Amino acid sequence: MIGLMGLLALILTLTTAKVFEHRTLDNHRTLLEQLLARKVEGIYQQLRIEVTDLALALQAENEFRAAFSNRVPTVITAALTKQFQRQFVSDGMIRLNRIGLYDRNLESLSQASEPLLKIEPDIACGTLAERANVRSGLERSKALYTLCAAHGRAYFALLAPIGGLRPIGYVQLETDPITAFARLESELGMPIQIIAPTGQPAFQSLDWPGGTTRDRAVFARHVEYATNYEPVLTVIAAYNVETLRQQLDRTLYLLLLSAAVITLFAIVAMRVTLTRSLVTPLERLVTHLQHANQDKQRLGEPIAVQGDYEVRQLATTFNVMTDELRSLYGTLQYMAFTDPLTRLPNRMQLQENLNYLLALYKDKGLSFALFMIDVDRFNHVDGIPNDAVSDALLQIVATRLHEALRSTDFLSHIPPSHVNVNVDNVARLGGDEFAALLPLVGNAEQAMRVATNALAAMRQPFETHGQRIKVEINIGIALFPLHGNDAAGLLRCADIAMYEAKRQGRGCVVFEATQEQYTVRQFDLELDLRQAMARGQLDLHYQPQVNMKSRKVVGVEALMRWHHHDQDMIPPDFFIPLAEQINMIRPLTLWALEQAIRDCARWRLVGRNLGVAVNIAPICLHDPGFVSTTLRLLEQWRVSPGMLTLEITERGHHGQLPNALPAIGELNKAGIRLSVDDFGIGYPSVAQLKQLPVHQLKIDRSFVIDMLRDPSDAGIVRATIDIARHRNLEVVAEGVELQTHWNALADYGVDIAQGYLIARPMSHADLVNWLDANTTGNTVWIPQSPTILASG
Amino acid sequence: MRLPIPSTTVVRTLLVALTLAAATGHAEEYAQPLPELVPGITAITAENLAGMLDSKNAPTVIDARAAKGRSHGYIEGSIHLTDVDTNCASLAKLIRTQDTATVFYCSSSKCGRSLNALKIAQGCRYRNVYWFRGGFEEWQDKGYPYISANVPSR
Numbered sequence: 001m002i003g004l005m006g007l008l009a010l011i012l013t014l015t016t017a018k019v020f021e022h023r024t025l026d027n028h029r030t031l032l033e034q035l036l037a038r039k040v041e042g043i044y045q046q047l048r049i050e051v052t053d054l055a056l057a058l059q060a061e062n063e064f065r066a067a068f069s070n071r072v073p074t075v076i077t078a079a080l081t082k083q084f085q086r087q088f089v090s091d092g093m094i095r096l097n098r099i100g101l102y103d104r105n106l107e108s109l110s111q112a113s114e115p116l117l118k119i120e121p122d123i124a125c126g127t128l129a130e131r132a133n134v135r136s137g138l139e140r141s142k143a144l145y146t147l148c149a150a151h152g153r154a155y156f157a158l159l160a161p162i163g164g165l166r167p168i169g170y171v172q173l174e175t176d177p178i179t180a181f182a183r184l185e186s187e188l189g190m191p192i193q194i195i196a197p198t199g200q201p202a203f204q205s206l207d208w209p210g211g212t213t214r215d216r217a218v219f220a221r222h223v224e225y226a227t228n229y230e231p232v233l234t235v236i237a238a239y240n241v242e243t244l245r246q247q248l249d250r251t252l253y254l255l256l257l258s259a260a261v262i263t264l265f266a267i268v269a270m271r272v273t274l275t276r277s278l279v280t281p282l283e284r285l286v287t288h289l290q291h292a293n294q295d296k297q298r299l300g301e302p303i304a305v306q307g308d309y310e311v312r313q314l315a316t317t318f319n320v321m322t323d324e325l326r327s328l329y330g331t332l333q334y335m336a337f338t339d340p341l342t343r344l345p346n347r348m349q350l351q352e353n354l355n356y357l358l359a360l361y362k363d364k365g366l367s368f369a370l371f372m373i374d375v376d377r378f379n380h381v382d383g384i385p386n387d388a389v390s391d392a393l394l395q396i397v398a399t400r401l402h403e404a405l406r407s408t409d410f411l412s413h414i415p416p417s418h419v420n421v422n423v424d425n426v427a428r429l430g431g432d433e434f435a436a437l438l439p440l441v442g443n444a445e446q447a448m449r450v451a452t453n454a455l456a457a458m459r460q461p462f463e464t465h466g467q468r469i470k471v472e473i474n475i476g477i478a479l480f481p482l483h484g485n486d487a488a489g490l491l492r493c494a495d496i497a498m499y500e501a502k503r504q505g506r507g508c509v510v511f512e513a514t515q516e517q518y519t520v521r522q523f524d525l526e527l528d529l530r531q532a533m534a535r536g537q538l539d540l541h542y543q544p545q546v547n548m549k550s551r552k553v554v555g556v557e558a559l560m561r562w563h564h565h566d567q568d569m570i571p572p573d574f575f576i577p578l579a580e581q582i583n584m585i586r587p588l589t590l591w592a593l594e595q596a597i598r599d600c601a602r603w604r605l606v607g608r609n610l611g612v613a614v615n616i617a618p619i620c621l622h623d624p625g626f627v628s629t630t631l632r633l634l635e636q637w638r639v640s641p642g643m644l645t646l647e648i649t650e651r652g653h654h655g656q657l658p659n660a661l662p663a664i665g666e667l668n669k670a671g672i673r674l675s676v677d678d679f680g681i682g683y684p685s686v687a688q689l690k691q692l693p694v695h696q697l698k699i700d701r702s703f704v705i706d707m708l709r710d711p712s713d714a715g716i717v718r719a720t721i722d723i724a725r726h727r728n729l730e731v732v733a734e735g736v737e738l739q740t741h742w743n744a745l746a747d748y749g750v751d752i753a754q755g756y757l758i759a760r761p762m763s764h765a766d767l768v769n770w771l772d773a774n775t776t777g778n779t780v781w782i783p784q785s786p787t788i789l790a791s792g
Numbered sequence: 793m794r795l796p797i798p799s800t801t802v803v804r805t806l807l808v809a810l811t812l813a814a815a816t817g818h819a820e821e822y823a824q825p826l827p828e829l830v831p832g833i834t835a836i837t838a839e840n841l842a843g844m845l846d847s848k849n850a851p852t853v854i855d856a857r858a859a860k861g862r863s864h865g866y867i868e869g870s871i872h873l874t875d876v877d878t879n880c881a882s883l884a885k886l887i888r889t890q891d892t893a894t895v896f897y898c899s900s901s902k903c904g905r906s907l908n909a910l911k912i913a914q915g916c917r918y919r920n921v922y923w924f925r926g927g928f929e930e931w932q933d934k935g936y937p938y939i940s941a942n943v944p945s946r
Contacts (some may be wrong), residue, residue, distance in 0.1 A: 051864065052932070052935075052938075052940075053940040055863075056937070056938065056939065056940040057940055138839065138842040138846055141842065141936060141937055142934055142935035142936055143935035143936075143937070144935060145935075160937070161937050163937075164868050164937045165842060165846055165868075165936070166844050166846070167937075202801065310799060584872060599863075
């Protein structure tokens with residue numbers, strides 16, 4: 001760009017200089033021509049005067065006069081020729097070529113020419129005489145003169161009267177004008193060239209420029225014409241313009257230099273201005289952007305620039321934008337690290353904090369604790385759960401938990417080095433899981449204290465949406481560096497400890513290595529259980545229940561079995577609690593229910609009218625659709641509701657029963673029978689029994705097995721039977737394994753017996769076979785002294 | 793021949809200029825040509841003079857130039873009398889009567905000698921005086937014959 005401008009300036013300067021030079025030289029030429037013309041005219045007049053003088057002088061000569069009066073041409077010619085010998089005819093400006101003589105009527109008398117010239121004697125410029133002759137009066141006494149060209153030569157001719165005012169004749173003198181005009185050389189002080197009528201140079205100065213030197217000269221021309229306007233002579237003067245040219249060149253160089261300097265200056269000035277108004281502020285903006293790019297914290301720093309209006313606008317917009325970006329970035333950060341529902345930090349943030357704390361505490365001999373907290377919220381005191389309530393509950397649970405864990409008042413001694421650590425320590429990991437980092441807790445004892453405190457705080461019911469809800473939390477505790485020194489390890493240990501707490505129902509547990517194997521197995525089984533149903537690994541086995549008096553098989557109890565591919569059948573004692581933990585209990589229950597009802601229908605088809613008893617976790621009864629589903633299944637399989645007995649136990653499900661009451665009522669109304677399982681162990685109060693519309697009580701097997709050994713157990717059995725009697729309830733004894741059990745239970749008046757003594761739980765097909773083999777009609781024939789049919 | 797009659801205002805202005813010029817002293821040539829018309833003085837051209845010379849009563853022609861000027865050539869029959877030498881006595885020698893026609897000339901229209909001499913003649917009561925304003929230069933330029941005092945071997 002700059003180069004282009006420079007080139008342009010250069011071209012402009014050169015062109016201007018050339019034009020200037022041309023005009024200057026032209027000017028010179030014009031002036032010179034004017035000068036030349038004047039000088040030529042001057043010499044011409046001088047020539048005229050001299051020739052006139054000569055003509056007059058000749059007239060005065062005696063010889064001339066004599067010749068004139070003598071009219072013999074030859075004599076006249078001889079006399080005329082003799083004149084040429086006179087010195088004065090060829091001196092100075094005059095080079096006399098011819099003389100002509102005329103009478104008063106301008107009739108030619110004679111003429112003569114310069115002998116040495118070898119030209120015709122005839123007068124060359126004859127027109128003069130013609131012109132002279134047409135005059136009259138005093139006019140005829142005037143002299144006439146002209147330039148003319150003849151035979152390629154130039155002549156100056158003058159016709160002068162002889163004899164004054166009353167001429168008696170005329171004389172015409174013709175001379176070579178070039179001789180006269182050659183004087184121009186010295187008059188002008190320049191070399192000249194005179195061109196003859198032939199076109200060739202008739203005279204040329206010695207220093208006439210030729211060849212290359214012609215460039216250094218300016219040529220001025222002047223043409224002299226004859227009276228008939230034909231050109232006779234051309235005079236050219238050469239003016240040496242070398243010095244002029246040099247001056248012009250110098251001027252040109254000076255101009256170029258000035259132009260260059262000015263251009264340079266202009267460029268520098270422009271550059272400076274541009275830099276200040278454009279380049280510098282732009283650079284600043286760019287730098288600022290780069291900084292912001294490298295370090296996101298610097299987004300939103302405002303920048304102020306000076307410069308053009310547009311640049312300032314750019315800066316303003318830039319500031320607005322970066323501000324928005326920063327707030328956006330902040331929001332993103334927040335969202336990435338925050339749980340939306342509870343506003344607590346999320347798993348990612350916890351990881352960060354954990355890593356931070358690890359880095360901080362490493363090699364310093366300091367310890368901290370990591371809590372994994374699980375929230376069980378199924379103990380609704382009253383009301384029915386729904387999503388809005390659950391979310392609200394979780395929020396306030398989180399808040400209280402947060403508060404409970406934050407307060408460190410109860411930590412009486414805190415090592416001063418810990419005090420400045422500030423980590424927001426409760427995070428929600430998802431679902432019902434929370435975690436807490438306690439940087440000030442240094443050992444297990446402190447950790448347990450904090451955890452216990454938290455548990456206590458959480459025991460108070462929560463109120464939301466007009467409902468009061470109790471939650472149960474389990475805390476797993478891992479310590480750094482005791483249980484691990486990396487984030488993943490600590491999290492895992494805390495997790496295992498938490499599962500252990502859940503399993504044992506203990507509330508808070510500190511990690512121990514022994515817990516690990518259990519939980520590992522448990523984790524694996526979790527996965528398998530989820531797929532067990534899909535894989536068809538689940539099965540229902542049936543254990544016959546026999547009326548002790550009539551020895552009839554009155555029904556069967558359905559028991560779930562899991563045929564795990566790796567292992568043998570896993571008993572429900574194990575996988576049912578697991579199912580409850582992983583929220584699989586409802587589908588399992590429904591599945592079992594459907595299976596049982598279907599099998600019941602199948603037995604009826606082969607002529608066996610057997611009732612079926614299915615174990616139901618009270619949680620299932622919380623489901624609003626459970627009752628309707630059950631009834632639908634019964635209808636679908638055409639099984640009478642009375643054939644179905646639901647066995648409910650409260651063992652391990654504290655406080656769930658009351659909420660199940662509505663459902664129980666409906667089931668009862670539909671004709672389905674209810675049995676209270678594990679009676680004596682799980683059921684908290686007899687008073688609540690009053691509210692339950694049950695039909696049957698089942699004595700826990702532990703009592704049955706120990707009643708022969710332990711009199712208090714025997715007492716419980718008896719008491720149970722009494723209660724049942726009073727309420728008109730059926731009594732079922734589980735775990736009848738020995739004949740002695742049978743006998744004793746029969747004595748007490750137990751209605752129904754179930755146990756290995758009679759039969760083990762069998763698959764549907766096996767049951768049918770067993771019935772066929774061991775019963776007639778529905779009656780089981782057990783020998784009076786039955787052998788133990790199956791090994792306990 | 794009709795002679796021009798000058799207007800009063802023009803003449804008056806020119807008279808002032810002329811007086812000033814005269815006051816600065818004699819000069820062979822003036823910076824500018826002399827006025828064509830001078831009140832009380834009759835100016836003639838070369839043609840006029842030729843006619844006069846051709847007539848029966850040729851006037852007396854007085855060449856008022858310095859010797860140098862005259863050496864360039866003179867009108868045939870003219871008498872050399874410089875204006876410096878012009879006075880009533882010298883004039884009386886040359887001019888026959890007070891009424892004799894007398895023409896004064898010098899070198900050109902720029903030369904003031906002839907005018908000077910003419911005025912002197914008027915002062916000497918010569919009544920028939922003429923001023924050949926153009927001078928020898930006009931005579932020569934128009935090609936009228938003259939006597940060349942020098943031989944052309946310069």
